[in-house]
Amino acid sequence: MNSLLGPLLGILCGSIFAVILQRGRVCFNSAFRDLYLTKDNFMFKGGLLAVALSAIGFTALAQFGLIKLAPSVPNWGGIILGGLIFGMGMVLAGGCASGMTYRIGEGNTVSIAAGLVFGLSAWATSSGLLKPLTKWAAKLDFAAVNADPTYYNVGSGGKIGPTAATLLNINPWIPAGVFAILIFIYLFGTKTTRREGANMKWWVIGIALTFVNMLTYYLSARYANRQYGLSITSGWTNLLQAFTLSQNGADKPPVVNFAGGIVLGVIIGAFLAAIVTKEFKWRVPKQGKYYAIAVVGGLMAGFGAAFARGCNIGHFLTGASFVSVGDTLATIMFILGNWFMTRILFGKPDPNIEA
Amino acid sequence: MDIKPTKTIDECGEVCPIPDVDTKRALSKMNSGEILEVLIDYPLSKERIPATVERMGHQVLLVEETGPSAWRILIKVK
Numbered sequence: 001m002n003s004l005l006g007p008l009l010g011i012l013c014g015s016i017f018a019v020i021l022q023r024g025r026v027c028f029n030s031a032f033r034d035l036y037l038t039k040d041n042f043m044f045k046g047g048l049l050a051v052a053l054s055a056i057g058f059t060a061l062a063q064f065g066l067i068k069l070a071p072s073v074p075n076w077g078g079i080i081l082g083g084l085i086f087g088m089g090m091v092l093a094g095g096c097a098s099g100m101t102y103r104i105g106e107g108n109t110v111s112i113a114a115g116l117v118f119g120l121s122a123w124a125t126s127s128g129l130l131k132p133l134t135k136w137a138a139k140l141d142f143a144a145v146n147a148d149p150t151y152y153n154v155g156s157g158g159k160i161g162p163t164a165a166t167l168l169n170i171n172p173w174i175p176a177g178v179f180a181i182l183i184f185i186y187l188f189g190t191k192t193t194r195r196e197g198a199n200m201k202w203w204v205i206g207i208a209l210t211f212v213n214m215l216t217y218y219l220s221a222r223y224a225n226r227q228y229g230l231s232i233t234s235g236w237t238n239l240l241q242a243f244t245l246s247q248n249g250a251d252k253p254p255v256v257n258f259a260g261g262i263v264l265g266v267i268i269g270a271f272l273a274a275i276v277t278k279e280f281k282w283r284v285p286k287q288g289k290y291y292a293i294a295v296v297g298g299l300m301a302g303f304g305a306a307f308a309r310g311c312n313i314g315h316f317l318t319g320a321s322f323v324s325v326g327d328t329l330a331t332i333m334f335i336l337g338n339w340f341m342t343r344i345l346f347g348k349p350d351p352n353i354e355a
Numbered sequence: 356m357d358i359k360p361t362k363t364i365d366e367c368g369e370v371c372p373i374p375d376v377d378t379k380r381a382l383s384k385m386n387s388g389e390i391l392e393v394l395i396d397y398p399l400s401k402e403r404i405p406a407t408v409e410r411m412g413h414q415v416l417l418v419e420e421t422g423p424s425a426w427r428i429l430i431k432v433k
Binding site for chain 2: 025027037038040094103108110111193197198199278279280281283284285286290350
């Protein structure tokens with residue numbers, strides 16, 4: 001696309017997203033990890049509320065013809081193996097894909113290393129050294145049948161992953177509603193961990209994330225012909241390609257697209273939010289080994305995210321809202337991988353801690 | 356507030372969850388009534404460490420800003 005509108009809107013959406021992440025201290029790595037390590041569900045509930053509200057919101061946007069739902073086609077090997085490796089990698093990298101990215105804006109030097117390696121690793125997996133593996137794994141793809149084109153992005157031969165609605169051949173409103181109600185029962189029927197000093201309550205985080213999730217999906221579909229909401233992995237790959245391959249004389253040199261704009265926006269937005277609140281600081285760990293650990297984490301997370309066709313933002317925040325098989329399974333694998341690596345690095349949860 | 360900490364850990368530069376985990380490890384090796392001082396510069400840790408240690412039954416005596424994006428937390432071991 002020649003227009004600058006797409007990437008600029010991507011930057012706008014990424015910036016809004018980053019302000020919520022930075023002010024709300026949103027970190028999906030810790031959201032998953034704390035469920036296990038400190039039995040703290042505060043941040044997990046914030047993310048889950050966004051998924052439940054987005055399930056209703058996305059279906060409504062599709063109903064009004066503003067977007068088409070596009071759950072990614074799952075690949076069994078990719079989802080299970082990639083999901084586990086991504087989940088383990090995010091613990092080592094000190095943040096999920098969005099966490100690494102917005103911490104760059106806060107001046108975290110470890111995240112700069114982790115983020116760049118994450119992008120390179122994802123790129124190598126999707127279209128570089130490991131492409132043969134990715135292509136081979138595509139044999140295990142599982143696309144949906146019976147997808148209703150009113151709601152789903154299946155026009156002109158497009159494929160999507162199966163959802164509860166396509167599997168049961170029912171209207172997407174039914175699974176979206178049931179899914180949201182089940183999440184609401186968990187959210188409001190169980191005790192939420194107190195966090196007195198928190199900038200934003202968990203439900204404020206959830207509502208704010210839903211807003212930016214829906215806004216991004218709408219703008220992306222309307223102005224960039226990209227039927228998807230927030231994502232990080234593809235944006236990193238796009239940025240690296242656009243910045244390195246643009247002068248090689250190719251017929252169509254890659255340019256920064258909407259997804260690349262999101263990543264740029266996340267860095268810019270987090271930087272501005274941190275500057276305004278005087279939280280920007282060049283952060284350097286005392287032990288150099290943390291860079292090495294973060295690089296290994298970035299490598300694993302990048303491979304995992306590309307192999308699973310999405311990170312925790314694409315599969316959890318956006319994808320799980322489709323009530324789709326692949327995105328939900330990917331989320332479960334992310335959490336299991338995260339818990340496994342947390343157990344190795346930080347040991348068992350403290351038995352003295354109260355839930 | 357002038358309280359002499361029994362032990363100080365400097366977690367500046369470290370990000371979540373390392374300050375949290377180091378704090379818990381330090382607390383587990385200390386005796387009842389002793390005071391742990393934790394120095395941090397990561398905003399999230401300023402919110403999470405007090406919340407977590409209180410749930411473990413320890414008492415947070417102080418969270419004080421010591422500079423730009425820098426804090427010290429005093430915790431009394433239960």
